[in-house]
Amino acid sequence: MVPRLPGGNLPQADWVALSAYVEERSEWGLHPERCPVRNVLSHLGDKWTTLILIALAAEPRRFSALQRAVPDISKRMLTQTLRDLERDGLLSRHVFPTKPPSVEYRLTTLGQTLLDPIASLVAWAERTHNEITEARARFDAAQP
Amino acid sequence: MVPRLPGGNLPQADWVALSAYVEERSEWGLHPERCPVRNVLSHLGDKWTTLILIALAAEPRRFSALQRAVPDISKRMLTQTLRDLERDGLLSRHVFPTKPPSVEYRLTTLGQTLLDPIASLVAWAERTHNEITEARARFDAAQP
DNA sequence: CCGAATCCTTTTCGATACTG
DNA sequence: CAGTATCGAAAAGGATTCGG
Numbered sequence: 001m002v003p004r005l006p007g008g009n010l011p012q013a014d015w016v017a018l019s020a021y022v023e024e025r026s027e028w029g030l031h032p033e034r035c036p037v038r039n040v041l042s043h044l045g046d047k048w049t050t051l052i053l054i055a056l057a058a059e060p061r062r063f064s065a066l067q068r069a070v071p072d073i074s075k076r077m078l079t080q081t082l083r084d085l086e087r088d089g090l091l092s093r094h095v096f097p098t099k100p101p102s103v104e105y106r107l108t109t110l111g112q113t114l115l116d117p118i119a120s121l122v123a124w125a126e127r128t129h130n131e132i133t134e135a136r137a138r139f140d141a142a143q144p
Numbered sequence: 145m146v147p148r149l150p151g152g153n154l155p156q157a158d159w160v161a162l163s164a165y166v167e168e169r170s171e172w173g174l175h176p177e178r179c180p181v182r183n184v185l186s187h188l189g190d191k192w193t194t195l196i197l198i199a200l201a202a203e204p205r206r207f208s209a210l211q212r213a214v215p216d217i218s219k220r221m222l223t224q225t226l227r228d229l230e231r232d233g234l235l236s237r238h239v240f241p242t243k244p245p246s247v248e249y250r251l252t253t254l255g256q257t258l259l260d261p262i263a264s265l266v267a268w269a270e271r272t273h274n275e276i277t278e279a280r281a282r283f284d285a286a287q288p
Numbered sequence: 289c290c291g292a293a294t295c296c297t298t299t300t301c302g303a304t305a306c307t308g
Numbered sequence: 309c310a311g312t313a314t315c316g317a318a319a320a321g322g323a324t325t326c327g328g
Contacts, residue, residue, distance in 0.1 A: 015256070017263045019202030021270075036273035037266050038195075044265070045189040047321075051182075058163030063290055074322055079291055089279025100289040101328085110275060112159070117268045119162050120261040121188070122181050126165075129180035131254060135233025191301075207310055218302055223311060244309040245308085 043088070048073055048081045050118060053107070056091065057115055060106035090114065187232070192217055192225045194262060197251070200235065201259055204250035234258065 021037075044050050048070065055061060055069040067078060082105060085091045090111035094104045107115075165181075188194050192214065199205060199213040211222060226249060229235045234255035238248045251259075 015201045015259055015263075018198050018259060018266065021198070021266060036269045037198075039273060040265070040269035040276075041188075041194050042191070044185075045191065047186070047189065050185050054162050054165070054181075057159045075291070076293095076323085077321065080321095087280055087283040088276050089283075090276075095290095098289090103290060110272060110279075113272065114268060115159055115162060117261065117264040119159075120264045121184065122162065122165060124258060124261045125180045125184035128254060128257065129183060132183075132232050132234075135254075136231055139231040139233075219311070220303090220313095221301065224301095239310095242309090245311095247310060 043084070046081070048077055049085065050121075052078075052081055052085065053090070053111065053114060053118060054122070056105060056107050056111075060094075060104050063103050063105070066105065085111070187228070190225070192221055193229065194265075196222075196225050196229065197234070197255065197258060197262060198266070200249060200251050200255075204238075204248050206246055206248050210249065229255070 051070050051073075052066065055066055061069065063078070063082075066082075067073065067075070070078075073081075082091070082093070086093050089108055091105050091107050094106070096102045096104065195214050195217075196210065199210055205213065207222070207226075210226075211217065211219070214222075217225075226235070226237070230237055233252055235249050235251050238250070240246045240248065
């Protein structure tokens with residue numbers, strides 16, 4: 001049994017895919033660990049991961065270049081985020097034995113495949129951020 | 145000047161869109177607040193928002209139904225997440241004056257438009273989570 | 289230049305108890 | 309049923325210092 005469309009005007013592919021996903025997993029809901037979506041989202045969920053991936057979209061960059069691309073990240077968080085991404089196989093780290101040493105980070109093939117979903121999110125954000133800002137203002141104005 | 149492709153085999157649309165985005169904003173980098181992407185991502189970044197949106201993809205649900213769909217969320221976080229989504233205009237809240245009262249949440253038109261990017265992410269997660277798990281194991285095994 | 293280590297603050301979240 | 313209020317634990321993040 002396919003549930004009815006919420007508004008009646010949404011492209012099918014989106015909600016069908018998502019509700020199918022939820023239905024298939026209804027035995028254990030969206031439980032943590034066993035659920036790949038939870039796993040991935042918890043990753044992209046942190047403050048910096050997606051920004052680093054975006055900064056590496058066009059070309060490999062060095063540590064200091066990444067710091068300039070994301071101006072308000074600390075060295076600590078940049079190091080940690082890069083390590084996590086390397087661990088997941090989304091980027092690779094290349095050390096050049098210059099003096100002083102330089103280190104380059106580049107997306108792996110796997111990492112590049114994530115750019116498509118991210119680009120989709122970014123485009124959505126640009127399209128809708130005015131509308132969202134207005135919605136927030138309305139909501140706050142209606143509050144006692 | 146368009147930067148060179150990292151691997152040489154990525155579909156153009158993705159990285160072109162993203163690097164264009166970064167280049168355009170290079171004056172102020174990806175600074176917080178002024179940057180819609182930061183704003184949106186910080187939202188989807190939290191632990192529950194995306195899961196709630198997925199749970200509402202197919203049909204409107206009541207508070208308790210949402211708790212069943214996302215079994216490990218607390219009432220506190222469910223309330224808070226729903227409020228934030230309502231504030232952003234992504235879902236609407238409908239109170240039915242029954243006894244005891246029931247409250248239904250449904251995606252707005254704006255909220256529905258976010259399902260497309262989310263579905264893209266979910267699909268990516270399903271495609272790649274095996275590969276990511278293996279990458280993690282390799283990385284951890286290589287560690288002293 | 290790149291990053292590890294330490295300390296400390298802020299934010300997020302869960303448990304519990306209580307209300308219309 | 310659908311929340312609110314309060315508290316404390318835990319995680320995330322920032323500042324600083326040090327080293328290869």
